[in-house]
Amino acid sequence: MRVVSFHYIKDLLLEKTPSHDFLEICFKRCANYFSGSAGFLTDLSFNGGNIGLQVGNQQYTIRNLVFNNCVTAIQALWSWEIVFQGLSINNCQKGIDISSTGSNGALNVGSITVIDSSITNTPIGILTAYSSTSSPATANSLIVENLSLNNVPTAIQANGAAALAGTTGSTTITWGEGHEYTPNGPTSFQGSFTPNSRPASLVSGSNYYTRSKPQYQTLPVSSFSSVRSAGATGNGHTDDTSALQNIINTATSAGNIVYFDAGTYLITSTLTIPPGAKIVGEAYPVILSSGSFFSNINSPQPVVRVGASGQTGQVEWSDMIVSTQGAQAGATLIEWNLATSGTPSGMWDVHTRVGGFVGSDLQVAQCPVTASSSAVNTNCIGAFMSMHITPSAAGLYLENASFEMFLRSRSVADVNRSGSGPQTTTSTTPPTPKSQFSTEEACISKAQLGLSGCKPSPRHPLFPTILHKPQILPSSKHPTILIANNPTA
Numbered sequence: 001m002r003v004v005s006f007h008y009i010k011d012l013l014l015e016k017t018p019s020h021d022f023l024e025i026c027f028k029r030c031a032n033y034f035s036g037s038a039g040f041l042t043d044l045s046f047n048g049g050n051i052g053l054q055v056g057n058q059q060y061t062i063r064n065l066v067f068n069n070c071v072t073a074i075q076a077l078w079s080w081e082i083v084f085q086g087l088s089i090n091n092c093q094k095g096i097d098i099s100s101t102g103s104n105g106a107l108n109v110g111s112i113t114v115i116d117s118s119i120t121n122t123p124i125g126i127l128t129a130y131s132s133t134s135s136p137a138t139a140n141s142l143i144v145e146n147l148s149l150n151n152v153p154t155a156i157q158a159n160g161a162a163a164l165a166g167t168t169g170s171t172t173i174t175w176g177e178g179h180e181y182t183p184n185g186p187t188s189f190q191g192s193f194t195p196n197s198r199p200a201s202l203v204s205g206s207n208y209y210t211r212s213k214p215q216y217q218t219l220p221v222s223s224f225s226s227v228r229s230a231g232a233t234g235n236g237h238t239d240d241t242s243a244l245q246n247i248i249n250t251a252t253s254a255g256n257i258v259y260f261d262a263g264t265y266l267i268t269s270t271l272t273i274p275p276g277a278k279i280v281g282e283a284y285p286v287i288l289s290s291g292s293f294f295s296n297i298n299s300p301q302p303v304v305r306v307g308a309s310g311q312t313g314q315v316e317w318s319d320m321i322v323s324t325q326g327a328q329a330g331a332t333l334i335e336w337n338l339a340t341s342g343t344p345s346g347m348w349d350v351h352t353r354v355g356g357f358v359g360s361d362l363q364v365a366q367c368p369v370t371a372s373s374s375a376v377n378t379n380c381i382g383a384f385m386s387m388h389i390t391p392s393a394a395g396l397y398l399e400n401a402s403f404e405m406f407l408r409s410r411s412v413a414d415v416n417r418s419g420s421g422p423q424t425t426t427s428t429t430p431p432t433p434k435s436q437f438s439t440e441e442a443c444i445s446k447a448q449l450g451l452s453g454c455k456p457s458p459r460h461p462l463f464p465t466i467l468h469k470p471q472i473l474p475s476s477k478h479p480t481i482l483i484a485n486n487p488t489a
Contacts, residue, residue, distance in 0.1 A: 040400040041065065043212050051075050052092075056108075057082060061400070063210060066090070072097050073122075078108040086210060087117035095119045095152075098140055099129035107139035111178070116207040118148040125155045125166060130177045132188045141178030145195050146206065148172050163190060211397050213318050213348035216257060216280065224259040225251035234263020236288060236359050241267040244287075252277040260285040260320060264359065269293045273306045275313025275338060281320035284351075288359070289324045294331035300384040303331050306345075307338030309392045314340050318348040326361040329381035333403075335388045340395030347398050354382040354405045 042063040046052035052070040055062075056077035064086040067073035073089040076082060076098045089095045100108040107129055119125045125147075130140035142156075148170070149155055155166035155173055164175055174195050179186035202208055216223070230247035232240040244265060251258045252274050262283040268291040273279065289303040304322055306315055315338055322333045333352040338345060355362030360382070367380035386403035389396065 042399075046070060046073070055079070055082065061085070062087075064212065067092060076100065076109045076112065079110050079112065081111040081113070083113045083115070084117060085115045085208070087114065087119075089117075089119045089122055091120070092122045093124070094127055095122050095125045097127040098142070099127050101129060106135050109140055110138065111141040111143075113143045114145070114147055116146050118150065119152050120150040122152050123154060124157050125149060125152045126157070128156065128158045128163070128177065130158055130163075130190070132190075138179055141176075143176045143178075145174045146172060147174075158190075209344075209397070211344065211346055211399070213346070213399065214278075214316055216278075219257070223256055225254075225256045226259045226261055227265070228261040228263070232263075232265055234261060234265050234285065236264035236266055236286075238266065239268050240265045241269055241271065244271055248273060248277060248279070264288050266290050266325070267303070270302050271304050272308075273304065273315055273317065275307055275311055275315065278316045279320070280318050284319060284321050284349075286321045286323050286353075289322075289328055289331050289333075290326065294324070294328045297329035297381065297384060300330040300332050302335035302388070303333045304335070306334070306336045307393075309337045309390065310339075311337060311392075312339045312341070314338075314343065314395075315345045317346070317350055319350070321351050321353055323353045323357070323360065324355075324362075324383050325359065326366075327379045327381060328383055329378065331383045332385040332388050333383060334386070335390065336393045336396055337390045338396075339392055342395075344395040344397040347396070347401050349400050351401060352383075352386045352403045354386070355380075 037058045039057060040061050040063075042065075044064075045066040045068070047068045048070060050071045052067045052073045053062075053065070054075045054077060056079060058080045060079070060082045062082065062084050065084075066088045068090050070092045072094045073092045074084075074087075074096045076096070077100050084096070096112070096114065098109040098112050102108055114126070126142065126144070128140045128142060130142065134140065144156075149166050149172070150170045151168055152166040153168060154162045154164075156162070156164035156175065156177075158177070163177070164173065173192070175192050177190040178188070180189045180193075181187075198206075198208065204210075225247055227240075227244055227247050228234060230250075231243040232247070233243075234240065244267065248258050248271070255276075256278075258277060258279040260279065260281040262281075262285055264286040266288045268289075270293075271287065287304060294301055294303065303324070306317070307313065324331050324333065333354075334350075354360075355367070357363075362380060362382045367377060382405070386405075
């Protein structure tokens with residue numbers, strides 16, 4: 001969700017999206033509630049109301065939200081981990097409340113991270129229920145880094161008492177509570193700490209660099225070049241390679257934005273995005289690789305190549321999916337070569353997806369698991385690599401980009417079980433067991449991105465969960481879909 005302002009008048013919610021001049025009056029309580037598994041929110045404003053944002057989620061990244069004149073700006077009902085970045089909380093009674101408890105007294109909220117944010121004219125900045133004896137032991141873990149306080153008398157309140165005094169003036173705090181490893185542990189801590197150093201290439205001023213997705217709302221329709229109007233079909237069957245490459249080249253040369261109409265665009269050779277291109281999708285259109293060009297594991301080829309090695313310039317790419325169809329053992333879904341100086345190039349809401357969807361030919365019917373056999377079905381090697389950022393690349397900003405391998409198909413019953421539909425149907429496809437994923441898979445791997453690996457700081461959980469290893473599940477009801485990883489290639 002992006003670029004929305006919420007205005008509360010008693011029990012009426014006025015929801016206005018400025019870029020589309022759309023006004024809707026909704027009869028709702030004075031809270032916006034988001035609950036589920038994973039997600040991303042940015043560029044939202046909340047004005048008035050009892051609770052600005054009420055959120056419960058497994059893991060969420062929330063950036064650049066503004067709260068004005070709410071009783072409570074943010075109330076976390078439950079979580080595993082939520083990262084807040086770039087918050088601006090103004091003239092509220094409470095900033096962030098993570099003190100929710102269950103009927104048994106256990107704390108409901110896991111880990112919360114607040115980075116590069118500000119709270120102004122608010123009596124209580126953050127409200128927690130953490131103590132050295134609270135349960136679960138790691139609940140209400142809190143890391144606050146570079147939080148600016150302006151007239152916030154109590155910075156952190158824990159169990160009715162001030163865990164950290166605030167100020168009626170101005171100050172900036174870095175503070176935490178929970179378990180720490182220094183290097184041994186865990187031991188409980190509650191207090192200030194020395195933050196990790198920030199590489200110069202990742203900051204703008206003292207804050208981590210961010211760049212909101214371009215909306216292009218001020219441009220006329222004539223500035224957009226539709227790929228369908230240029231001859232691409234988007235039907236998932238016709239080879240659209242030539243039509244897509246032609247419109248990308250001509251639109252970019254003319255300074256227009258390439259508009260991918262909703263659809264699935266099958267390609268049989270590499271699609272190249274040149275410097276200067278601006279590409280945006282409608283309802284997450286899919287670029288789908290297919291055929292022998294991408295099948296050689298010993299000679300991988302990019303499905304989408306951004307710039308050639310040595311090229312410079314800028315590219316903006318948003319709201320699309322890159323996928324593969326069938327045996328594509330040599331497919332690198334995205335290869336980024338472009339070097340950008342100044343304002344970085346960007347990928348916003350661009351995802352890679354391998355298997356598990358209709359048309360992928362990588363579902364249970366094509367890729368069953370035989371528990372008694374360790375043989376690899378080469379027809380189910382769905383990709384070589386999700387994204388390769390090559391050594392020549394520089395100046396690339398990624399936001400809400402996921403690189404996913406789906407290990408199973410979702411049935412109608414799965415959707416129903418998630419809360420959108422009747423709850424009476426049972427599924428023949430069991431949920432993916434959580435135990436199959438290791439902590440190593442929370443890192444951006446060398447094989448996945450073509451980098452030298454990563455060492456995420458336990459106090460900076462800004463890394464997405466990226467699944468990159470072949471998974472073989474002991475059930476005939478799960479497909480086996482493999483991504484071939486060869487970091488030396």
